[in-house]
Amino acid sequence: MQPSKSTFGFLFSYMRPYRVTFLLFICCTLLAIAADLLQPYLVKIAIDNNLLIGTNDYRQLLIICSIYFGLSISSFLFTYLQNNLLQKAGQSIVARIRKDLFEHITKLSMSFFDRMPSGSLITHVSSDTETLNQFFTQVLLSVVRDGMTLIFIIVMMFQLDVTLALYCLILLPVIALIAIAFRTYMRKTYQASRTAYSRLIAFVAENLAGMNLIQAFHQEKEQQNQFTDRNQTYFRANLQEIRTNVVFNRTFDMLGSLSVAFVVWLGGEAVFHQSIEFGVLYAFITYIRQFFQPISTITQQWNTLQSTSVSVSRIWNIFSVPPEVKDAAVVRDLDLKQVKGRIDFDHIRFGYREGSPVIHDLDLHIRPGEMIGIVGTTGAGKSSLISLLCRFYDVNEGSITIDGVDIREIPQRQLHRIVGLVQQEPFLYSGSIVDNIRMFDESISREEVIRASRLVGADEIVRRMKHGYDTLLSERGSGLSAGERQLISFARIIVFQPKVLILDEATANLDSYTEQLIQKALNVVSEQRTTLVIAHRLSTILEADRIIVMRGGRIVEEGSHRQLLELHGYYEQFYLHSLGKMEAGAG
C-alpha cells in the first residue's frame, strides 16, 4: 500500500508543534556522526602529512589526535542528546494521538461499537499507535542519521578524489536494486512467519482455556496433532525468513568486499602512478567499508515504514468516523431534579439497517414512577426499544420524549444521567469497590457510596471483604459472584439517581437465592423512579404496574399480569411455558 498524502498529512499536523525539537535533533545528529566520519580523514592527514613524509612532526600528530578526541566527546554528548530529543518529541506525539483517539472513540455512538469488535479498537489504540512510536524512534532516526552519514561519506569521497569517488558511485544503483529486491521478499517471509506465530500462540491460548473440555472429550492427541501442524508451519515460515535474512546480509557483506577490492585495485594503480597519495587510499578503503552499514539500516526501515503507513491510515479511518448520534444544534437543558420521568414513545419506527425494521409503529406512554415489565422472545425488539430510549440509536420515525421533551433535544450527557441502565452482565472496572460504585467520580463522597450500598444490601457483602470498600477488584471483579457484581451495579444506580431506570435482564444467570436478594434490591431501586424491566424469567415482573408483551417489533398485549392471563393470549402461552405447564396442556 502506498502511503497516501492525506493520512500522512494528519501525522505531520501532530508533528508541527515539535518542529523546533526536530530541528535540534537534526543538528545533534550531524554533530554526533561527525567524529566517526572524520576519523578516516584525520588518519589520512596523519599518514600523508606526517608519517609518510617522515617530517617527524609529532606535535602536529598530537593536534590531530586532540581534534579527534574532541570530536569523540562531542559525538558522545550529541548522540545522547539526539536520542533524548527525538524520543521526547516522538513520545509526546504518540501520547497525544492516543489520548485524542481514545477521546474520539468514546464520543462515537453505540452503533459504532456494535459494528466494530472491541478487540480491533484495542489494536488501534495500542498496537497501531505503538507502530507510530517505532516510526519516530526507528524510521525517522535512521533516515536522518543514516541518510546524513551516507551523504557525508559521499561528500568526503569526492573531497578526497573525484575520479575514485565517481567509480564508487557506480555501486549505488546496484546496491539499491539488490536491497529493494530482497526487502520485498523479506517482508513477505517476515509477514508469513508473524502470521504463523500468532496463529500458533492463539491456538495454545485457546486450548489452555478449554483444556478441561479437551480432557473431558479425550481429545488430547487430536489437539496435539493440530498443535504440531501449526508449530511446523511456523518453523518452516521462520526458517524461510532466516534464510532470506542470512543470504541478504551476506550478499551485502560480499558486495562490501567487492568494492574494497575494487578500490584497492583502482586506488592502488593511482597511488602507483602517483596520482593520489596513499593516505587518500586509506581513507577511501575505510569509507567504502562504512558505506554499507547505513544503506542496510535504511532499507531495514522499509518494513516499519510500510506498517506505519497501514497503522496511520487505520488510525485516520477511526478519526474520520463521525458520531452518528449527535447533540442537536439547539439543546434544551433539563433540570435533573425537576424531571418527573414521563416517557412517551410516539409511533416510533426503527431498524439497524435500512429495509429491515425491528420496531414497527410502536406507541407507548409511561406515567412517572410507573413500573413496566417488558416480555418477549429474543428478537422481539425489547432491547432495541431500550437502546432507543438511551439514545444509543436514533429512531427512524416518530419520537421519544421525556416529560414532553424530545430526547434528541436533550444533551446526551444529561440524557444519560436521567436514564439509568443495569445490564445482564454488570461491568466492573479494575479499581476499588468504592470507585466502582461512584464511577471514579471523586466529587461523590464515600459516605454516599456506603449509604447506597446499605440500601441495596451490598454493604454487608462488601464489609466481609478483606479491605472492605477499598478492596481492589482484579480483572473486572472476577473474584465476585455474579450476584455480588449485580448488587454493586445497583448501588451505582442509587448513587447516580437516574429518574428513569432500565433493567435489561438484570437477574438472569443468577441462582434463585441470589435472585431473591436482587429482587429486594430492585424494589428499593425502583422506588420513585420510572422503571422498565426486561426479563425472561417472569417472576421478576409479576409485580409490575403494567406488562408490555412484544412480538416482532410490535406491542401485542399489555396490562397487569392478571389482566393478561385473562386474555388467554400470547402472554398466557409464555407464562405457561415458563411454568413448564405446556406439556400438561398438550399431553
Added chain:
Amino acid sequence: MKAQQILRDYLTSKWYFYLTAILFIVAANIINSFFPRLLGRFTDQLDQGQMTQPVIVEYSLLLLAVGVSFAVLGGIGQYIVVRLGRLFEFVTRRKLFGHFTTLSEQFYSKNGVGKLLSYVMNDVTAVRESIAMGVNQTTNATITILSAMTMMLLSSIPLYLIGACVLPLAAIPWIVTGIGPVVRKRSLTVQDSLGKMTEAAEEQFGGIRVTKKFAVEPIMMRRFGAAVDQIRDNQLHLVRVSSLFQASIPFLGALSLVVTVAFGGYLTIHDRITLGNFVALTLYVRMMVNPLQQIGNVINTMQRSRASLERINELLAVKPDIQEVESSGSIDLRHAAIHIRNLSFSYPDSDRYALHNINLKIEPGKTVGIAGKTGSGKTTLMKLLLRVYDAPRGTIRFGEVDIRDLSLESLRSQISYVPQDGFLFSTTIRDNIAFYHRDTAFDRVEDAARKAQIYSNITEFPEQFETKLGERGITLSGGQRQRTSLARGIIKDSPIMILDDSVSAVDSITEKKIINMIRSERRNRTTLIIAHRVSALKHADEIVVLDEGRIVERGTHHELLAHQGIYATLHAIQEEGNSDAAL
C-alpha cells in the same frame, strides 16, 4: 527426570551439528583476520616502492577472496546455528503442549492462561536466543579477538603498543554487563506500562455502555490519559540509559583509536614500527569493538535465559495430578451402575469439605437431577465423576470397578459432558459440534444441531456449519454457545451424559424443547442433570438436593414437593403465582 535437562539433552543430541557450525565460524573469522594484515603489507610495499601492477591486482583479488570466504563460511555457520535454535524452539514447544494436555484442573486453577502462555512465548524464545546467540557470537567474538591479537603479535607490532591501544576497549564488556541489565529493567517497565494501557483500553471499550450511561467519559479519559502518560515517562526514563549505552561504546572505540594514532604514530615517526603496521593496527582496533560488545551481550542474554530455562524445566517436571494406574482397564459403562459410597472430598489447598459423606447409587439407564445453590457441591460431584479431581479410593465405582482403576480413555470417552460455560473453539461450528470425532458424517452433525435447537440459528449464517467462530469469525450469544455445546455433547451419544446447568442462558420456551428432547434421547440411558431451575429437573427419576456439600433431600419431584424443604421453596420461588394461574 529427563525433563530436568531439556537443554542439555538437546545440545548433546545435536553436538555434531554444533561442532560443524563452530568450525565454519572459526574458519570464517580466521580468514577475516587476514584482512588488515593484507592491507598493512600492501601499504608497506607501496611505501617501499616495491609495488607493481600485477601485485596490486593480486592484492585486490586476495582481499576479495578473504571477504567472500568470510561471508560464505560465516553465513553457513550462522544459518546452522540459528536453525538449530529454532528447532529447539519447535521441539520444546511441542513438549510443553503435550505436557499441558496431561495436567489437570488443579494445575490450571493455580496457573492462569497468561502465565502459561508466557512459558511458550517468552521463556522458550529466551532460551533459544541465548543458545543461538551464545554459540554464534561467542565463537565469532572469541575467534575474532584471538586471531586479531595473534595477527598483531605476528606482525611484529610491539606488545606494549597493542596493550595500550586495546586498554580502553576492555571497558566495553564491563559497560555492557553493567548498563545492559538496567536498560533491560527499564524496558520491561515500558512493556509493563504498555500492557497496562492495553488493559485500560480493553476495559474502557468493554464497558463503553456503562461509561456512556453514567456520562463519565471525562473521568475515563483521565484514567486512560494517566496510563498513556505513564508510558511516555517510562520511555523517556529508558532512553536516558539506553542512549548512554549506545553512545558510550563508539566513544570507547574512538578513545582506542586516539591512543593508537597518538602512540602508534609516535612509534612510526621514530621508525619503531612500519607504516603498514600502523595501518593494520588501526584496522585491528576497529575490528575488535564489535566482538567485545557481543561478549557483553552474550553474558546478559545468558543471565536472562538461565531463569527461563529453569522455569521450563520446572514446568516439565510437574507431575500430572491425575494418573492412570498401571493395570488400568476399560469396562462398558452402559450396564454399569454408578456407586458413590461415603464420599467426602475437599479440594487440595482447602481445609473445607466440598462434599460430605455422599451416598448415591445411580442405576444404569436412570436420570438423576441435582439441585442446590451455588457452592453446594453439585459441580464438584460431576468433576469427581469425570475424574477431573481424584476422589478417595473406594468412594466411586462404576459397576464393580473403582474409578481409579479405569483408564482415562475408557472413562471419558463414555461420558458426554456439557459444561455450563459453553466453551467453544475458534474453528468452524461443524468442528465444534463434531469435537469428539472430527470426521463425523455431516448429517449427524445437522441432526445434533436440530436436537439442541441451534440448527435454525446456524443456517442463518452465510456459511452455515462452516462458519468460523471466535476472533476471526463470529461471536455467538451465551444461549447460542450453550446450545452448540449441547449439540457437541449429544453427538457423542455416550452411555452416560452429564449436563451441568447447560441450559441456564436459554429462554424458557427453548429450554422446554431441549428438556423434552433430552428425555426422549436419553431414554434408558444414564443421565445426570444439574440445574437451578425446577423445570429442568422435575422429570428425573430421582432428584438429589445438595446443600453445603451434603445430600439434604432426595426423592421424586412429587415426593420433594410434599416434603416442604429446600426443593419445595425453590419451586415456590420460581413458580410464584402458580395458584393464580391454576387452570
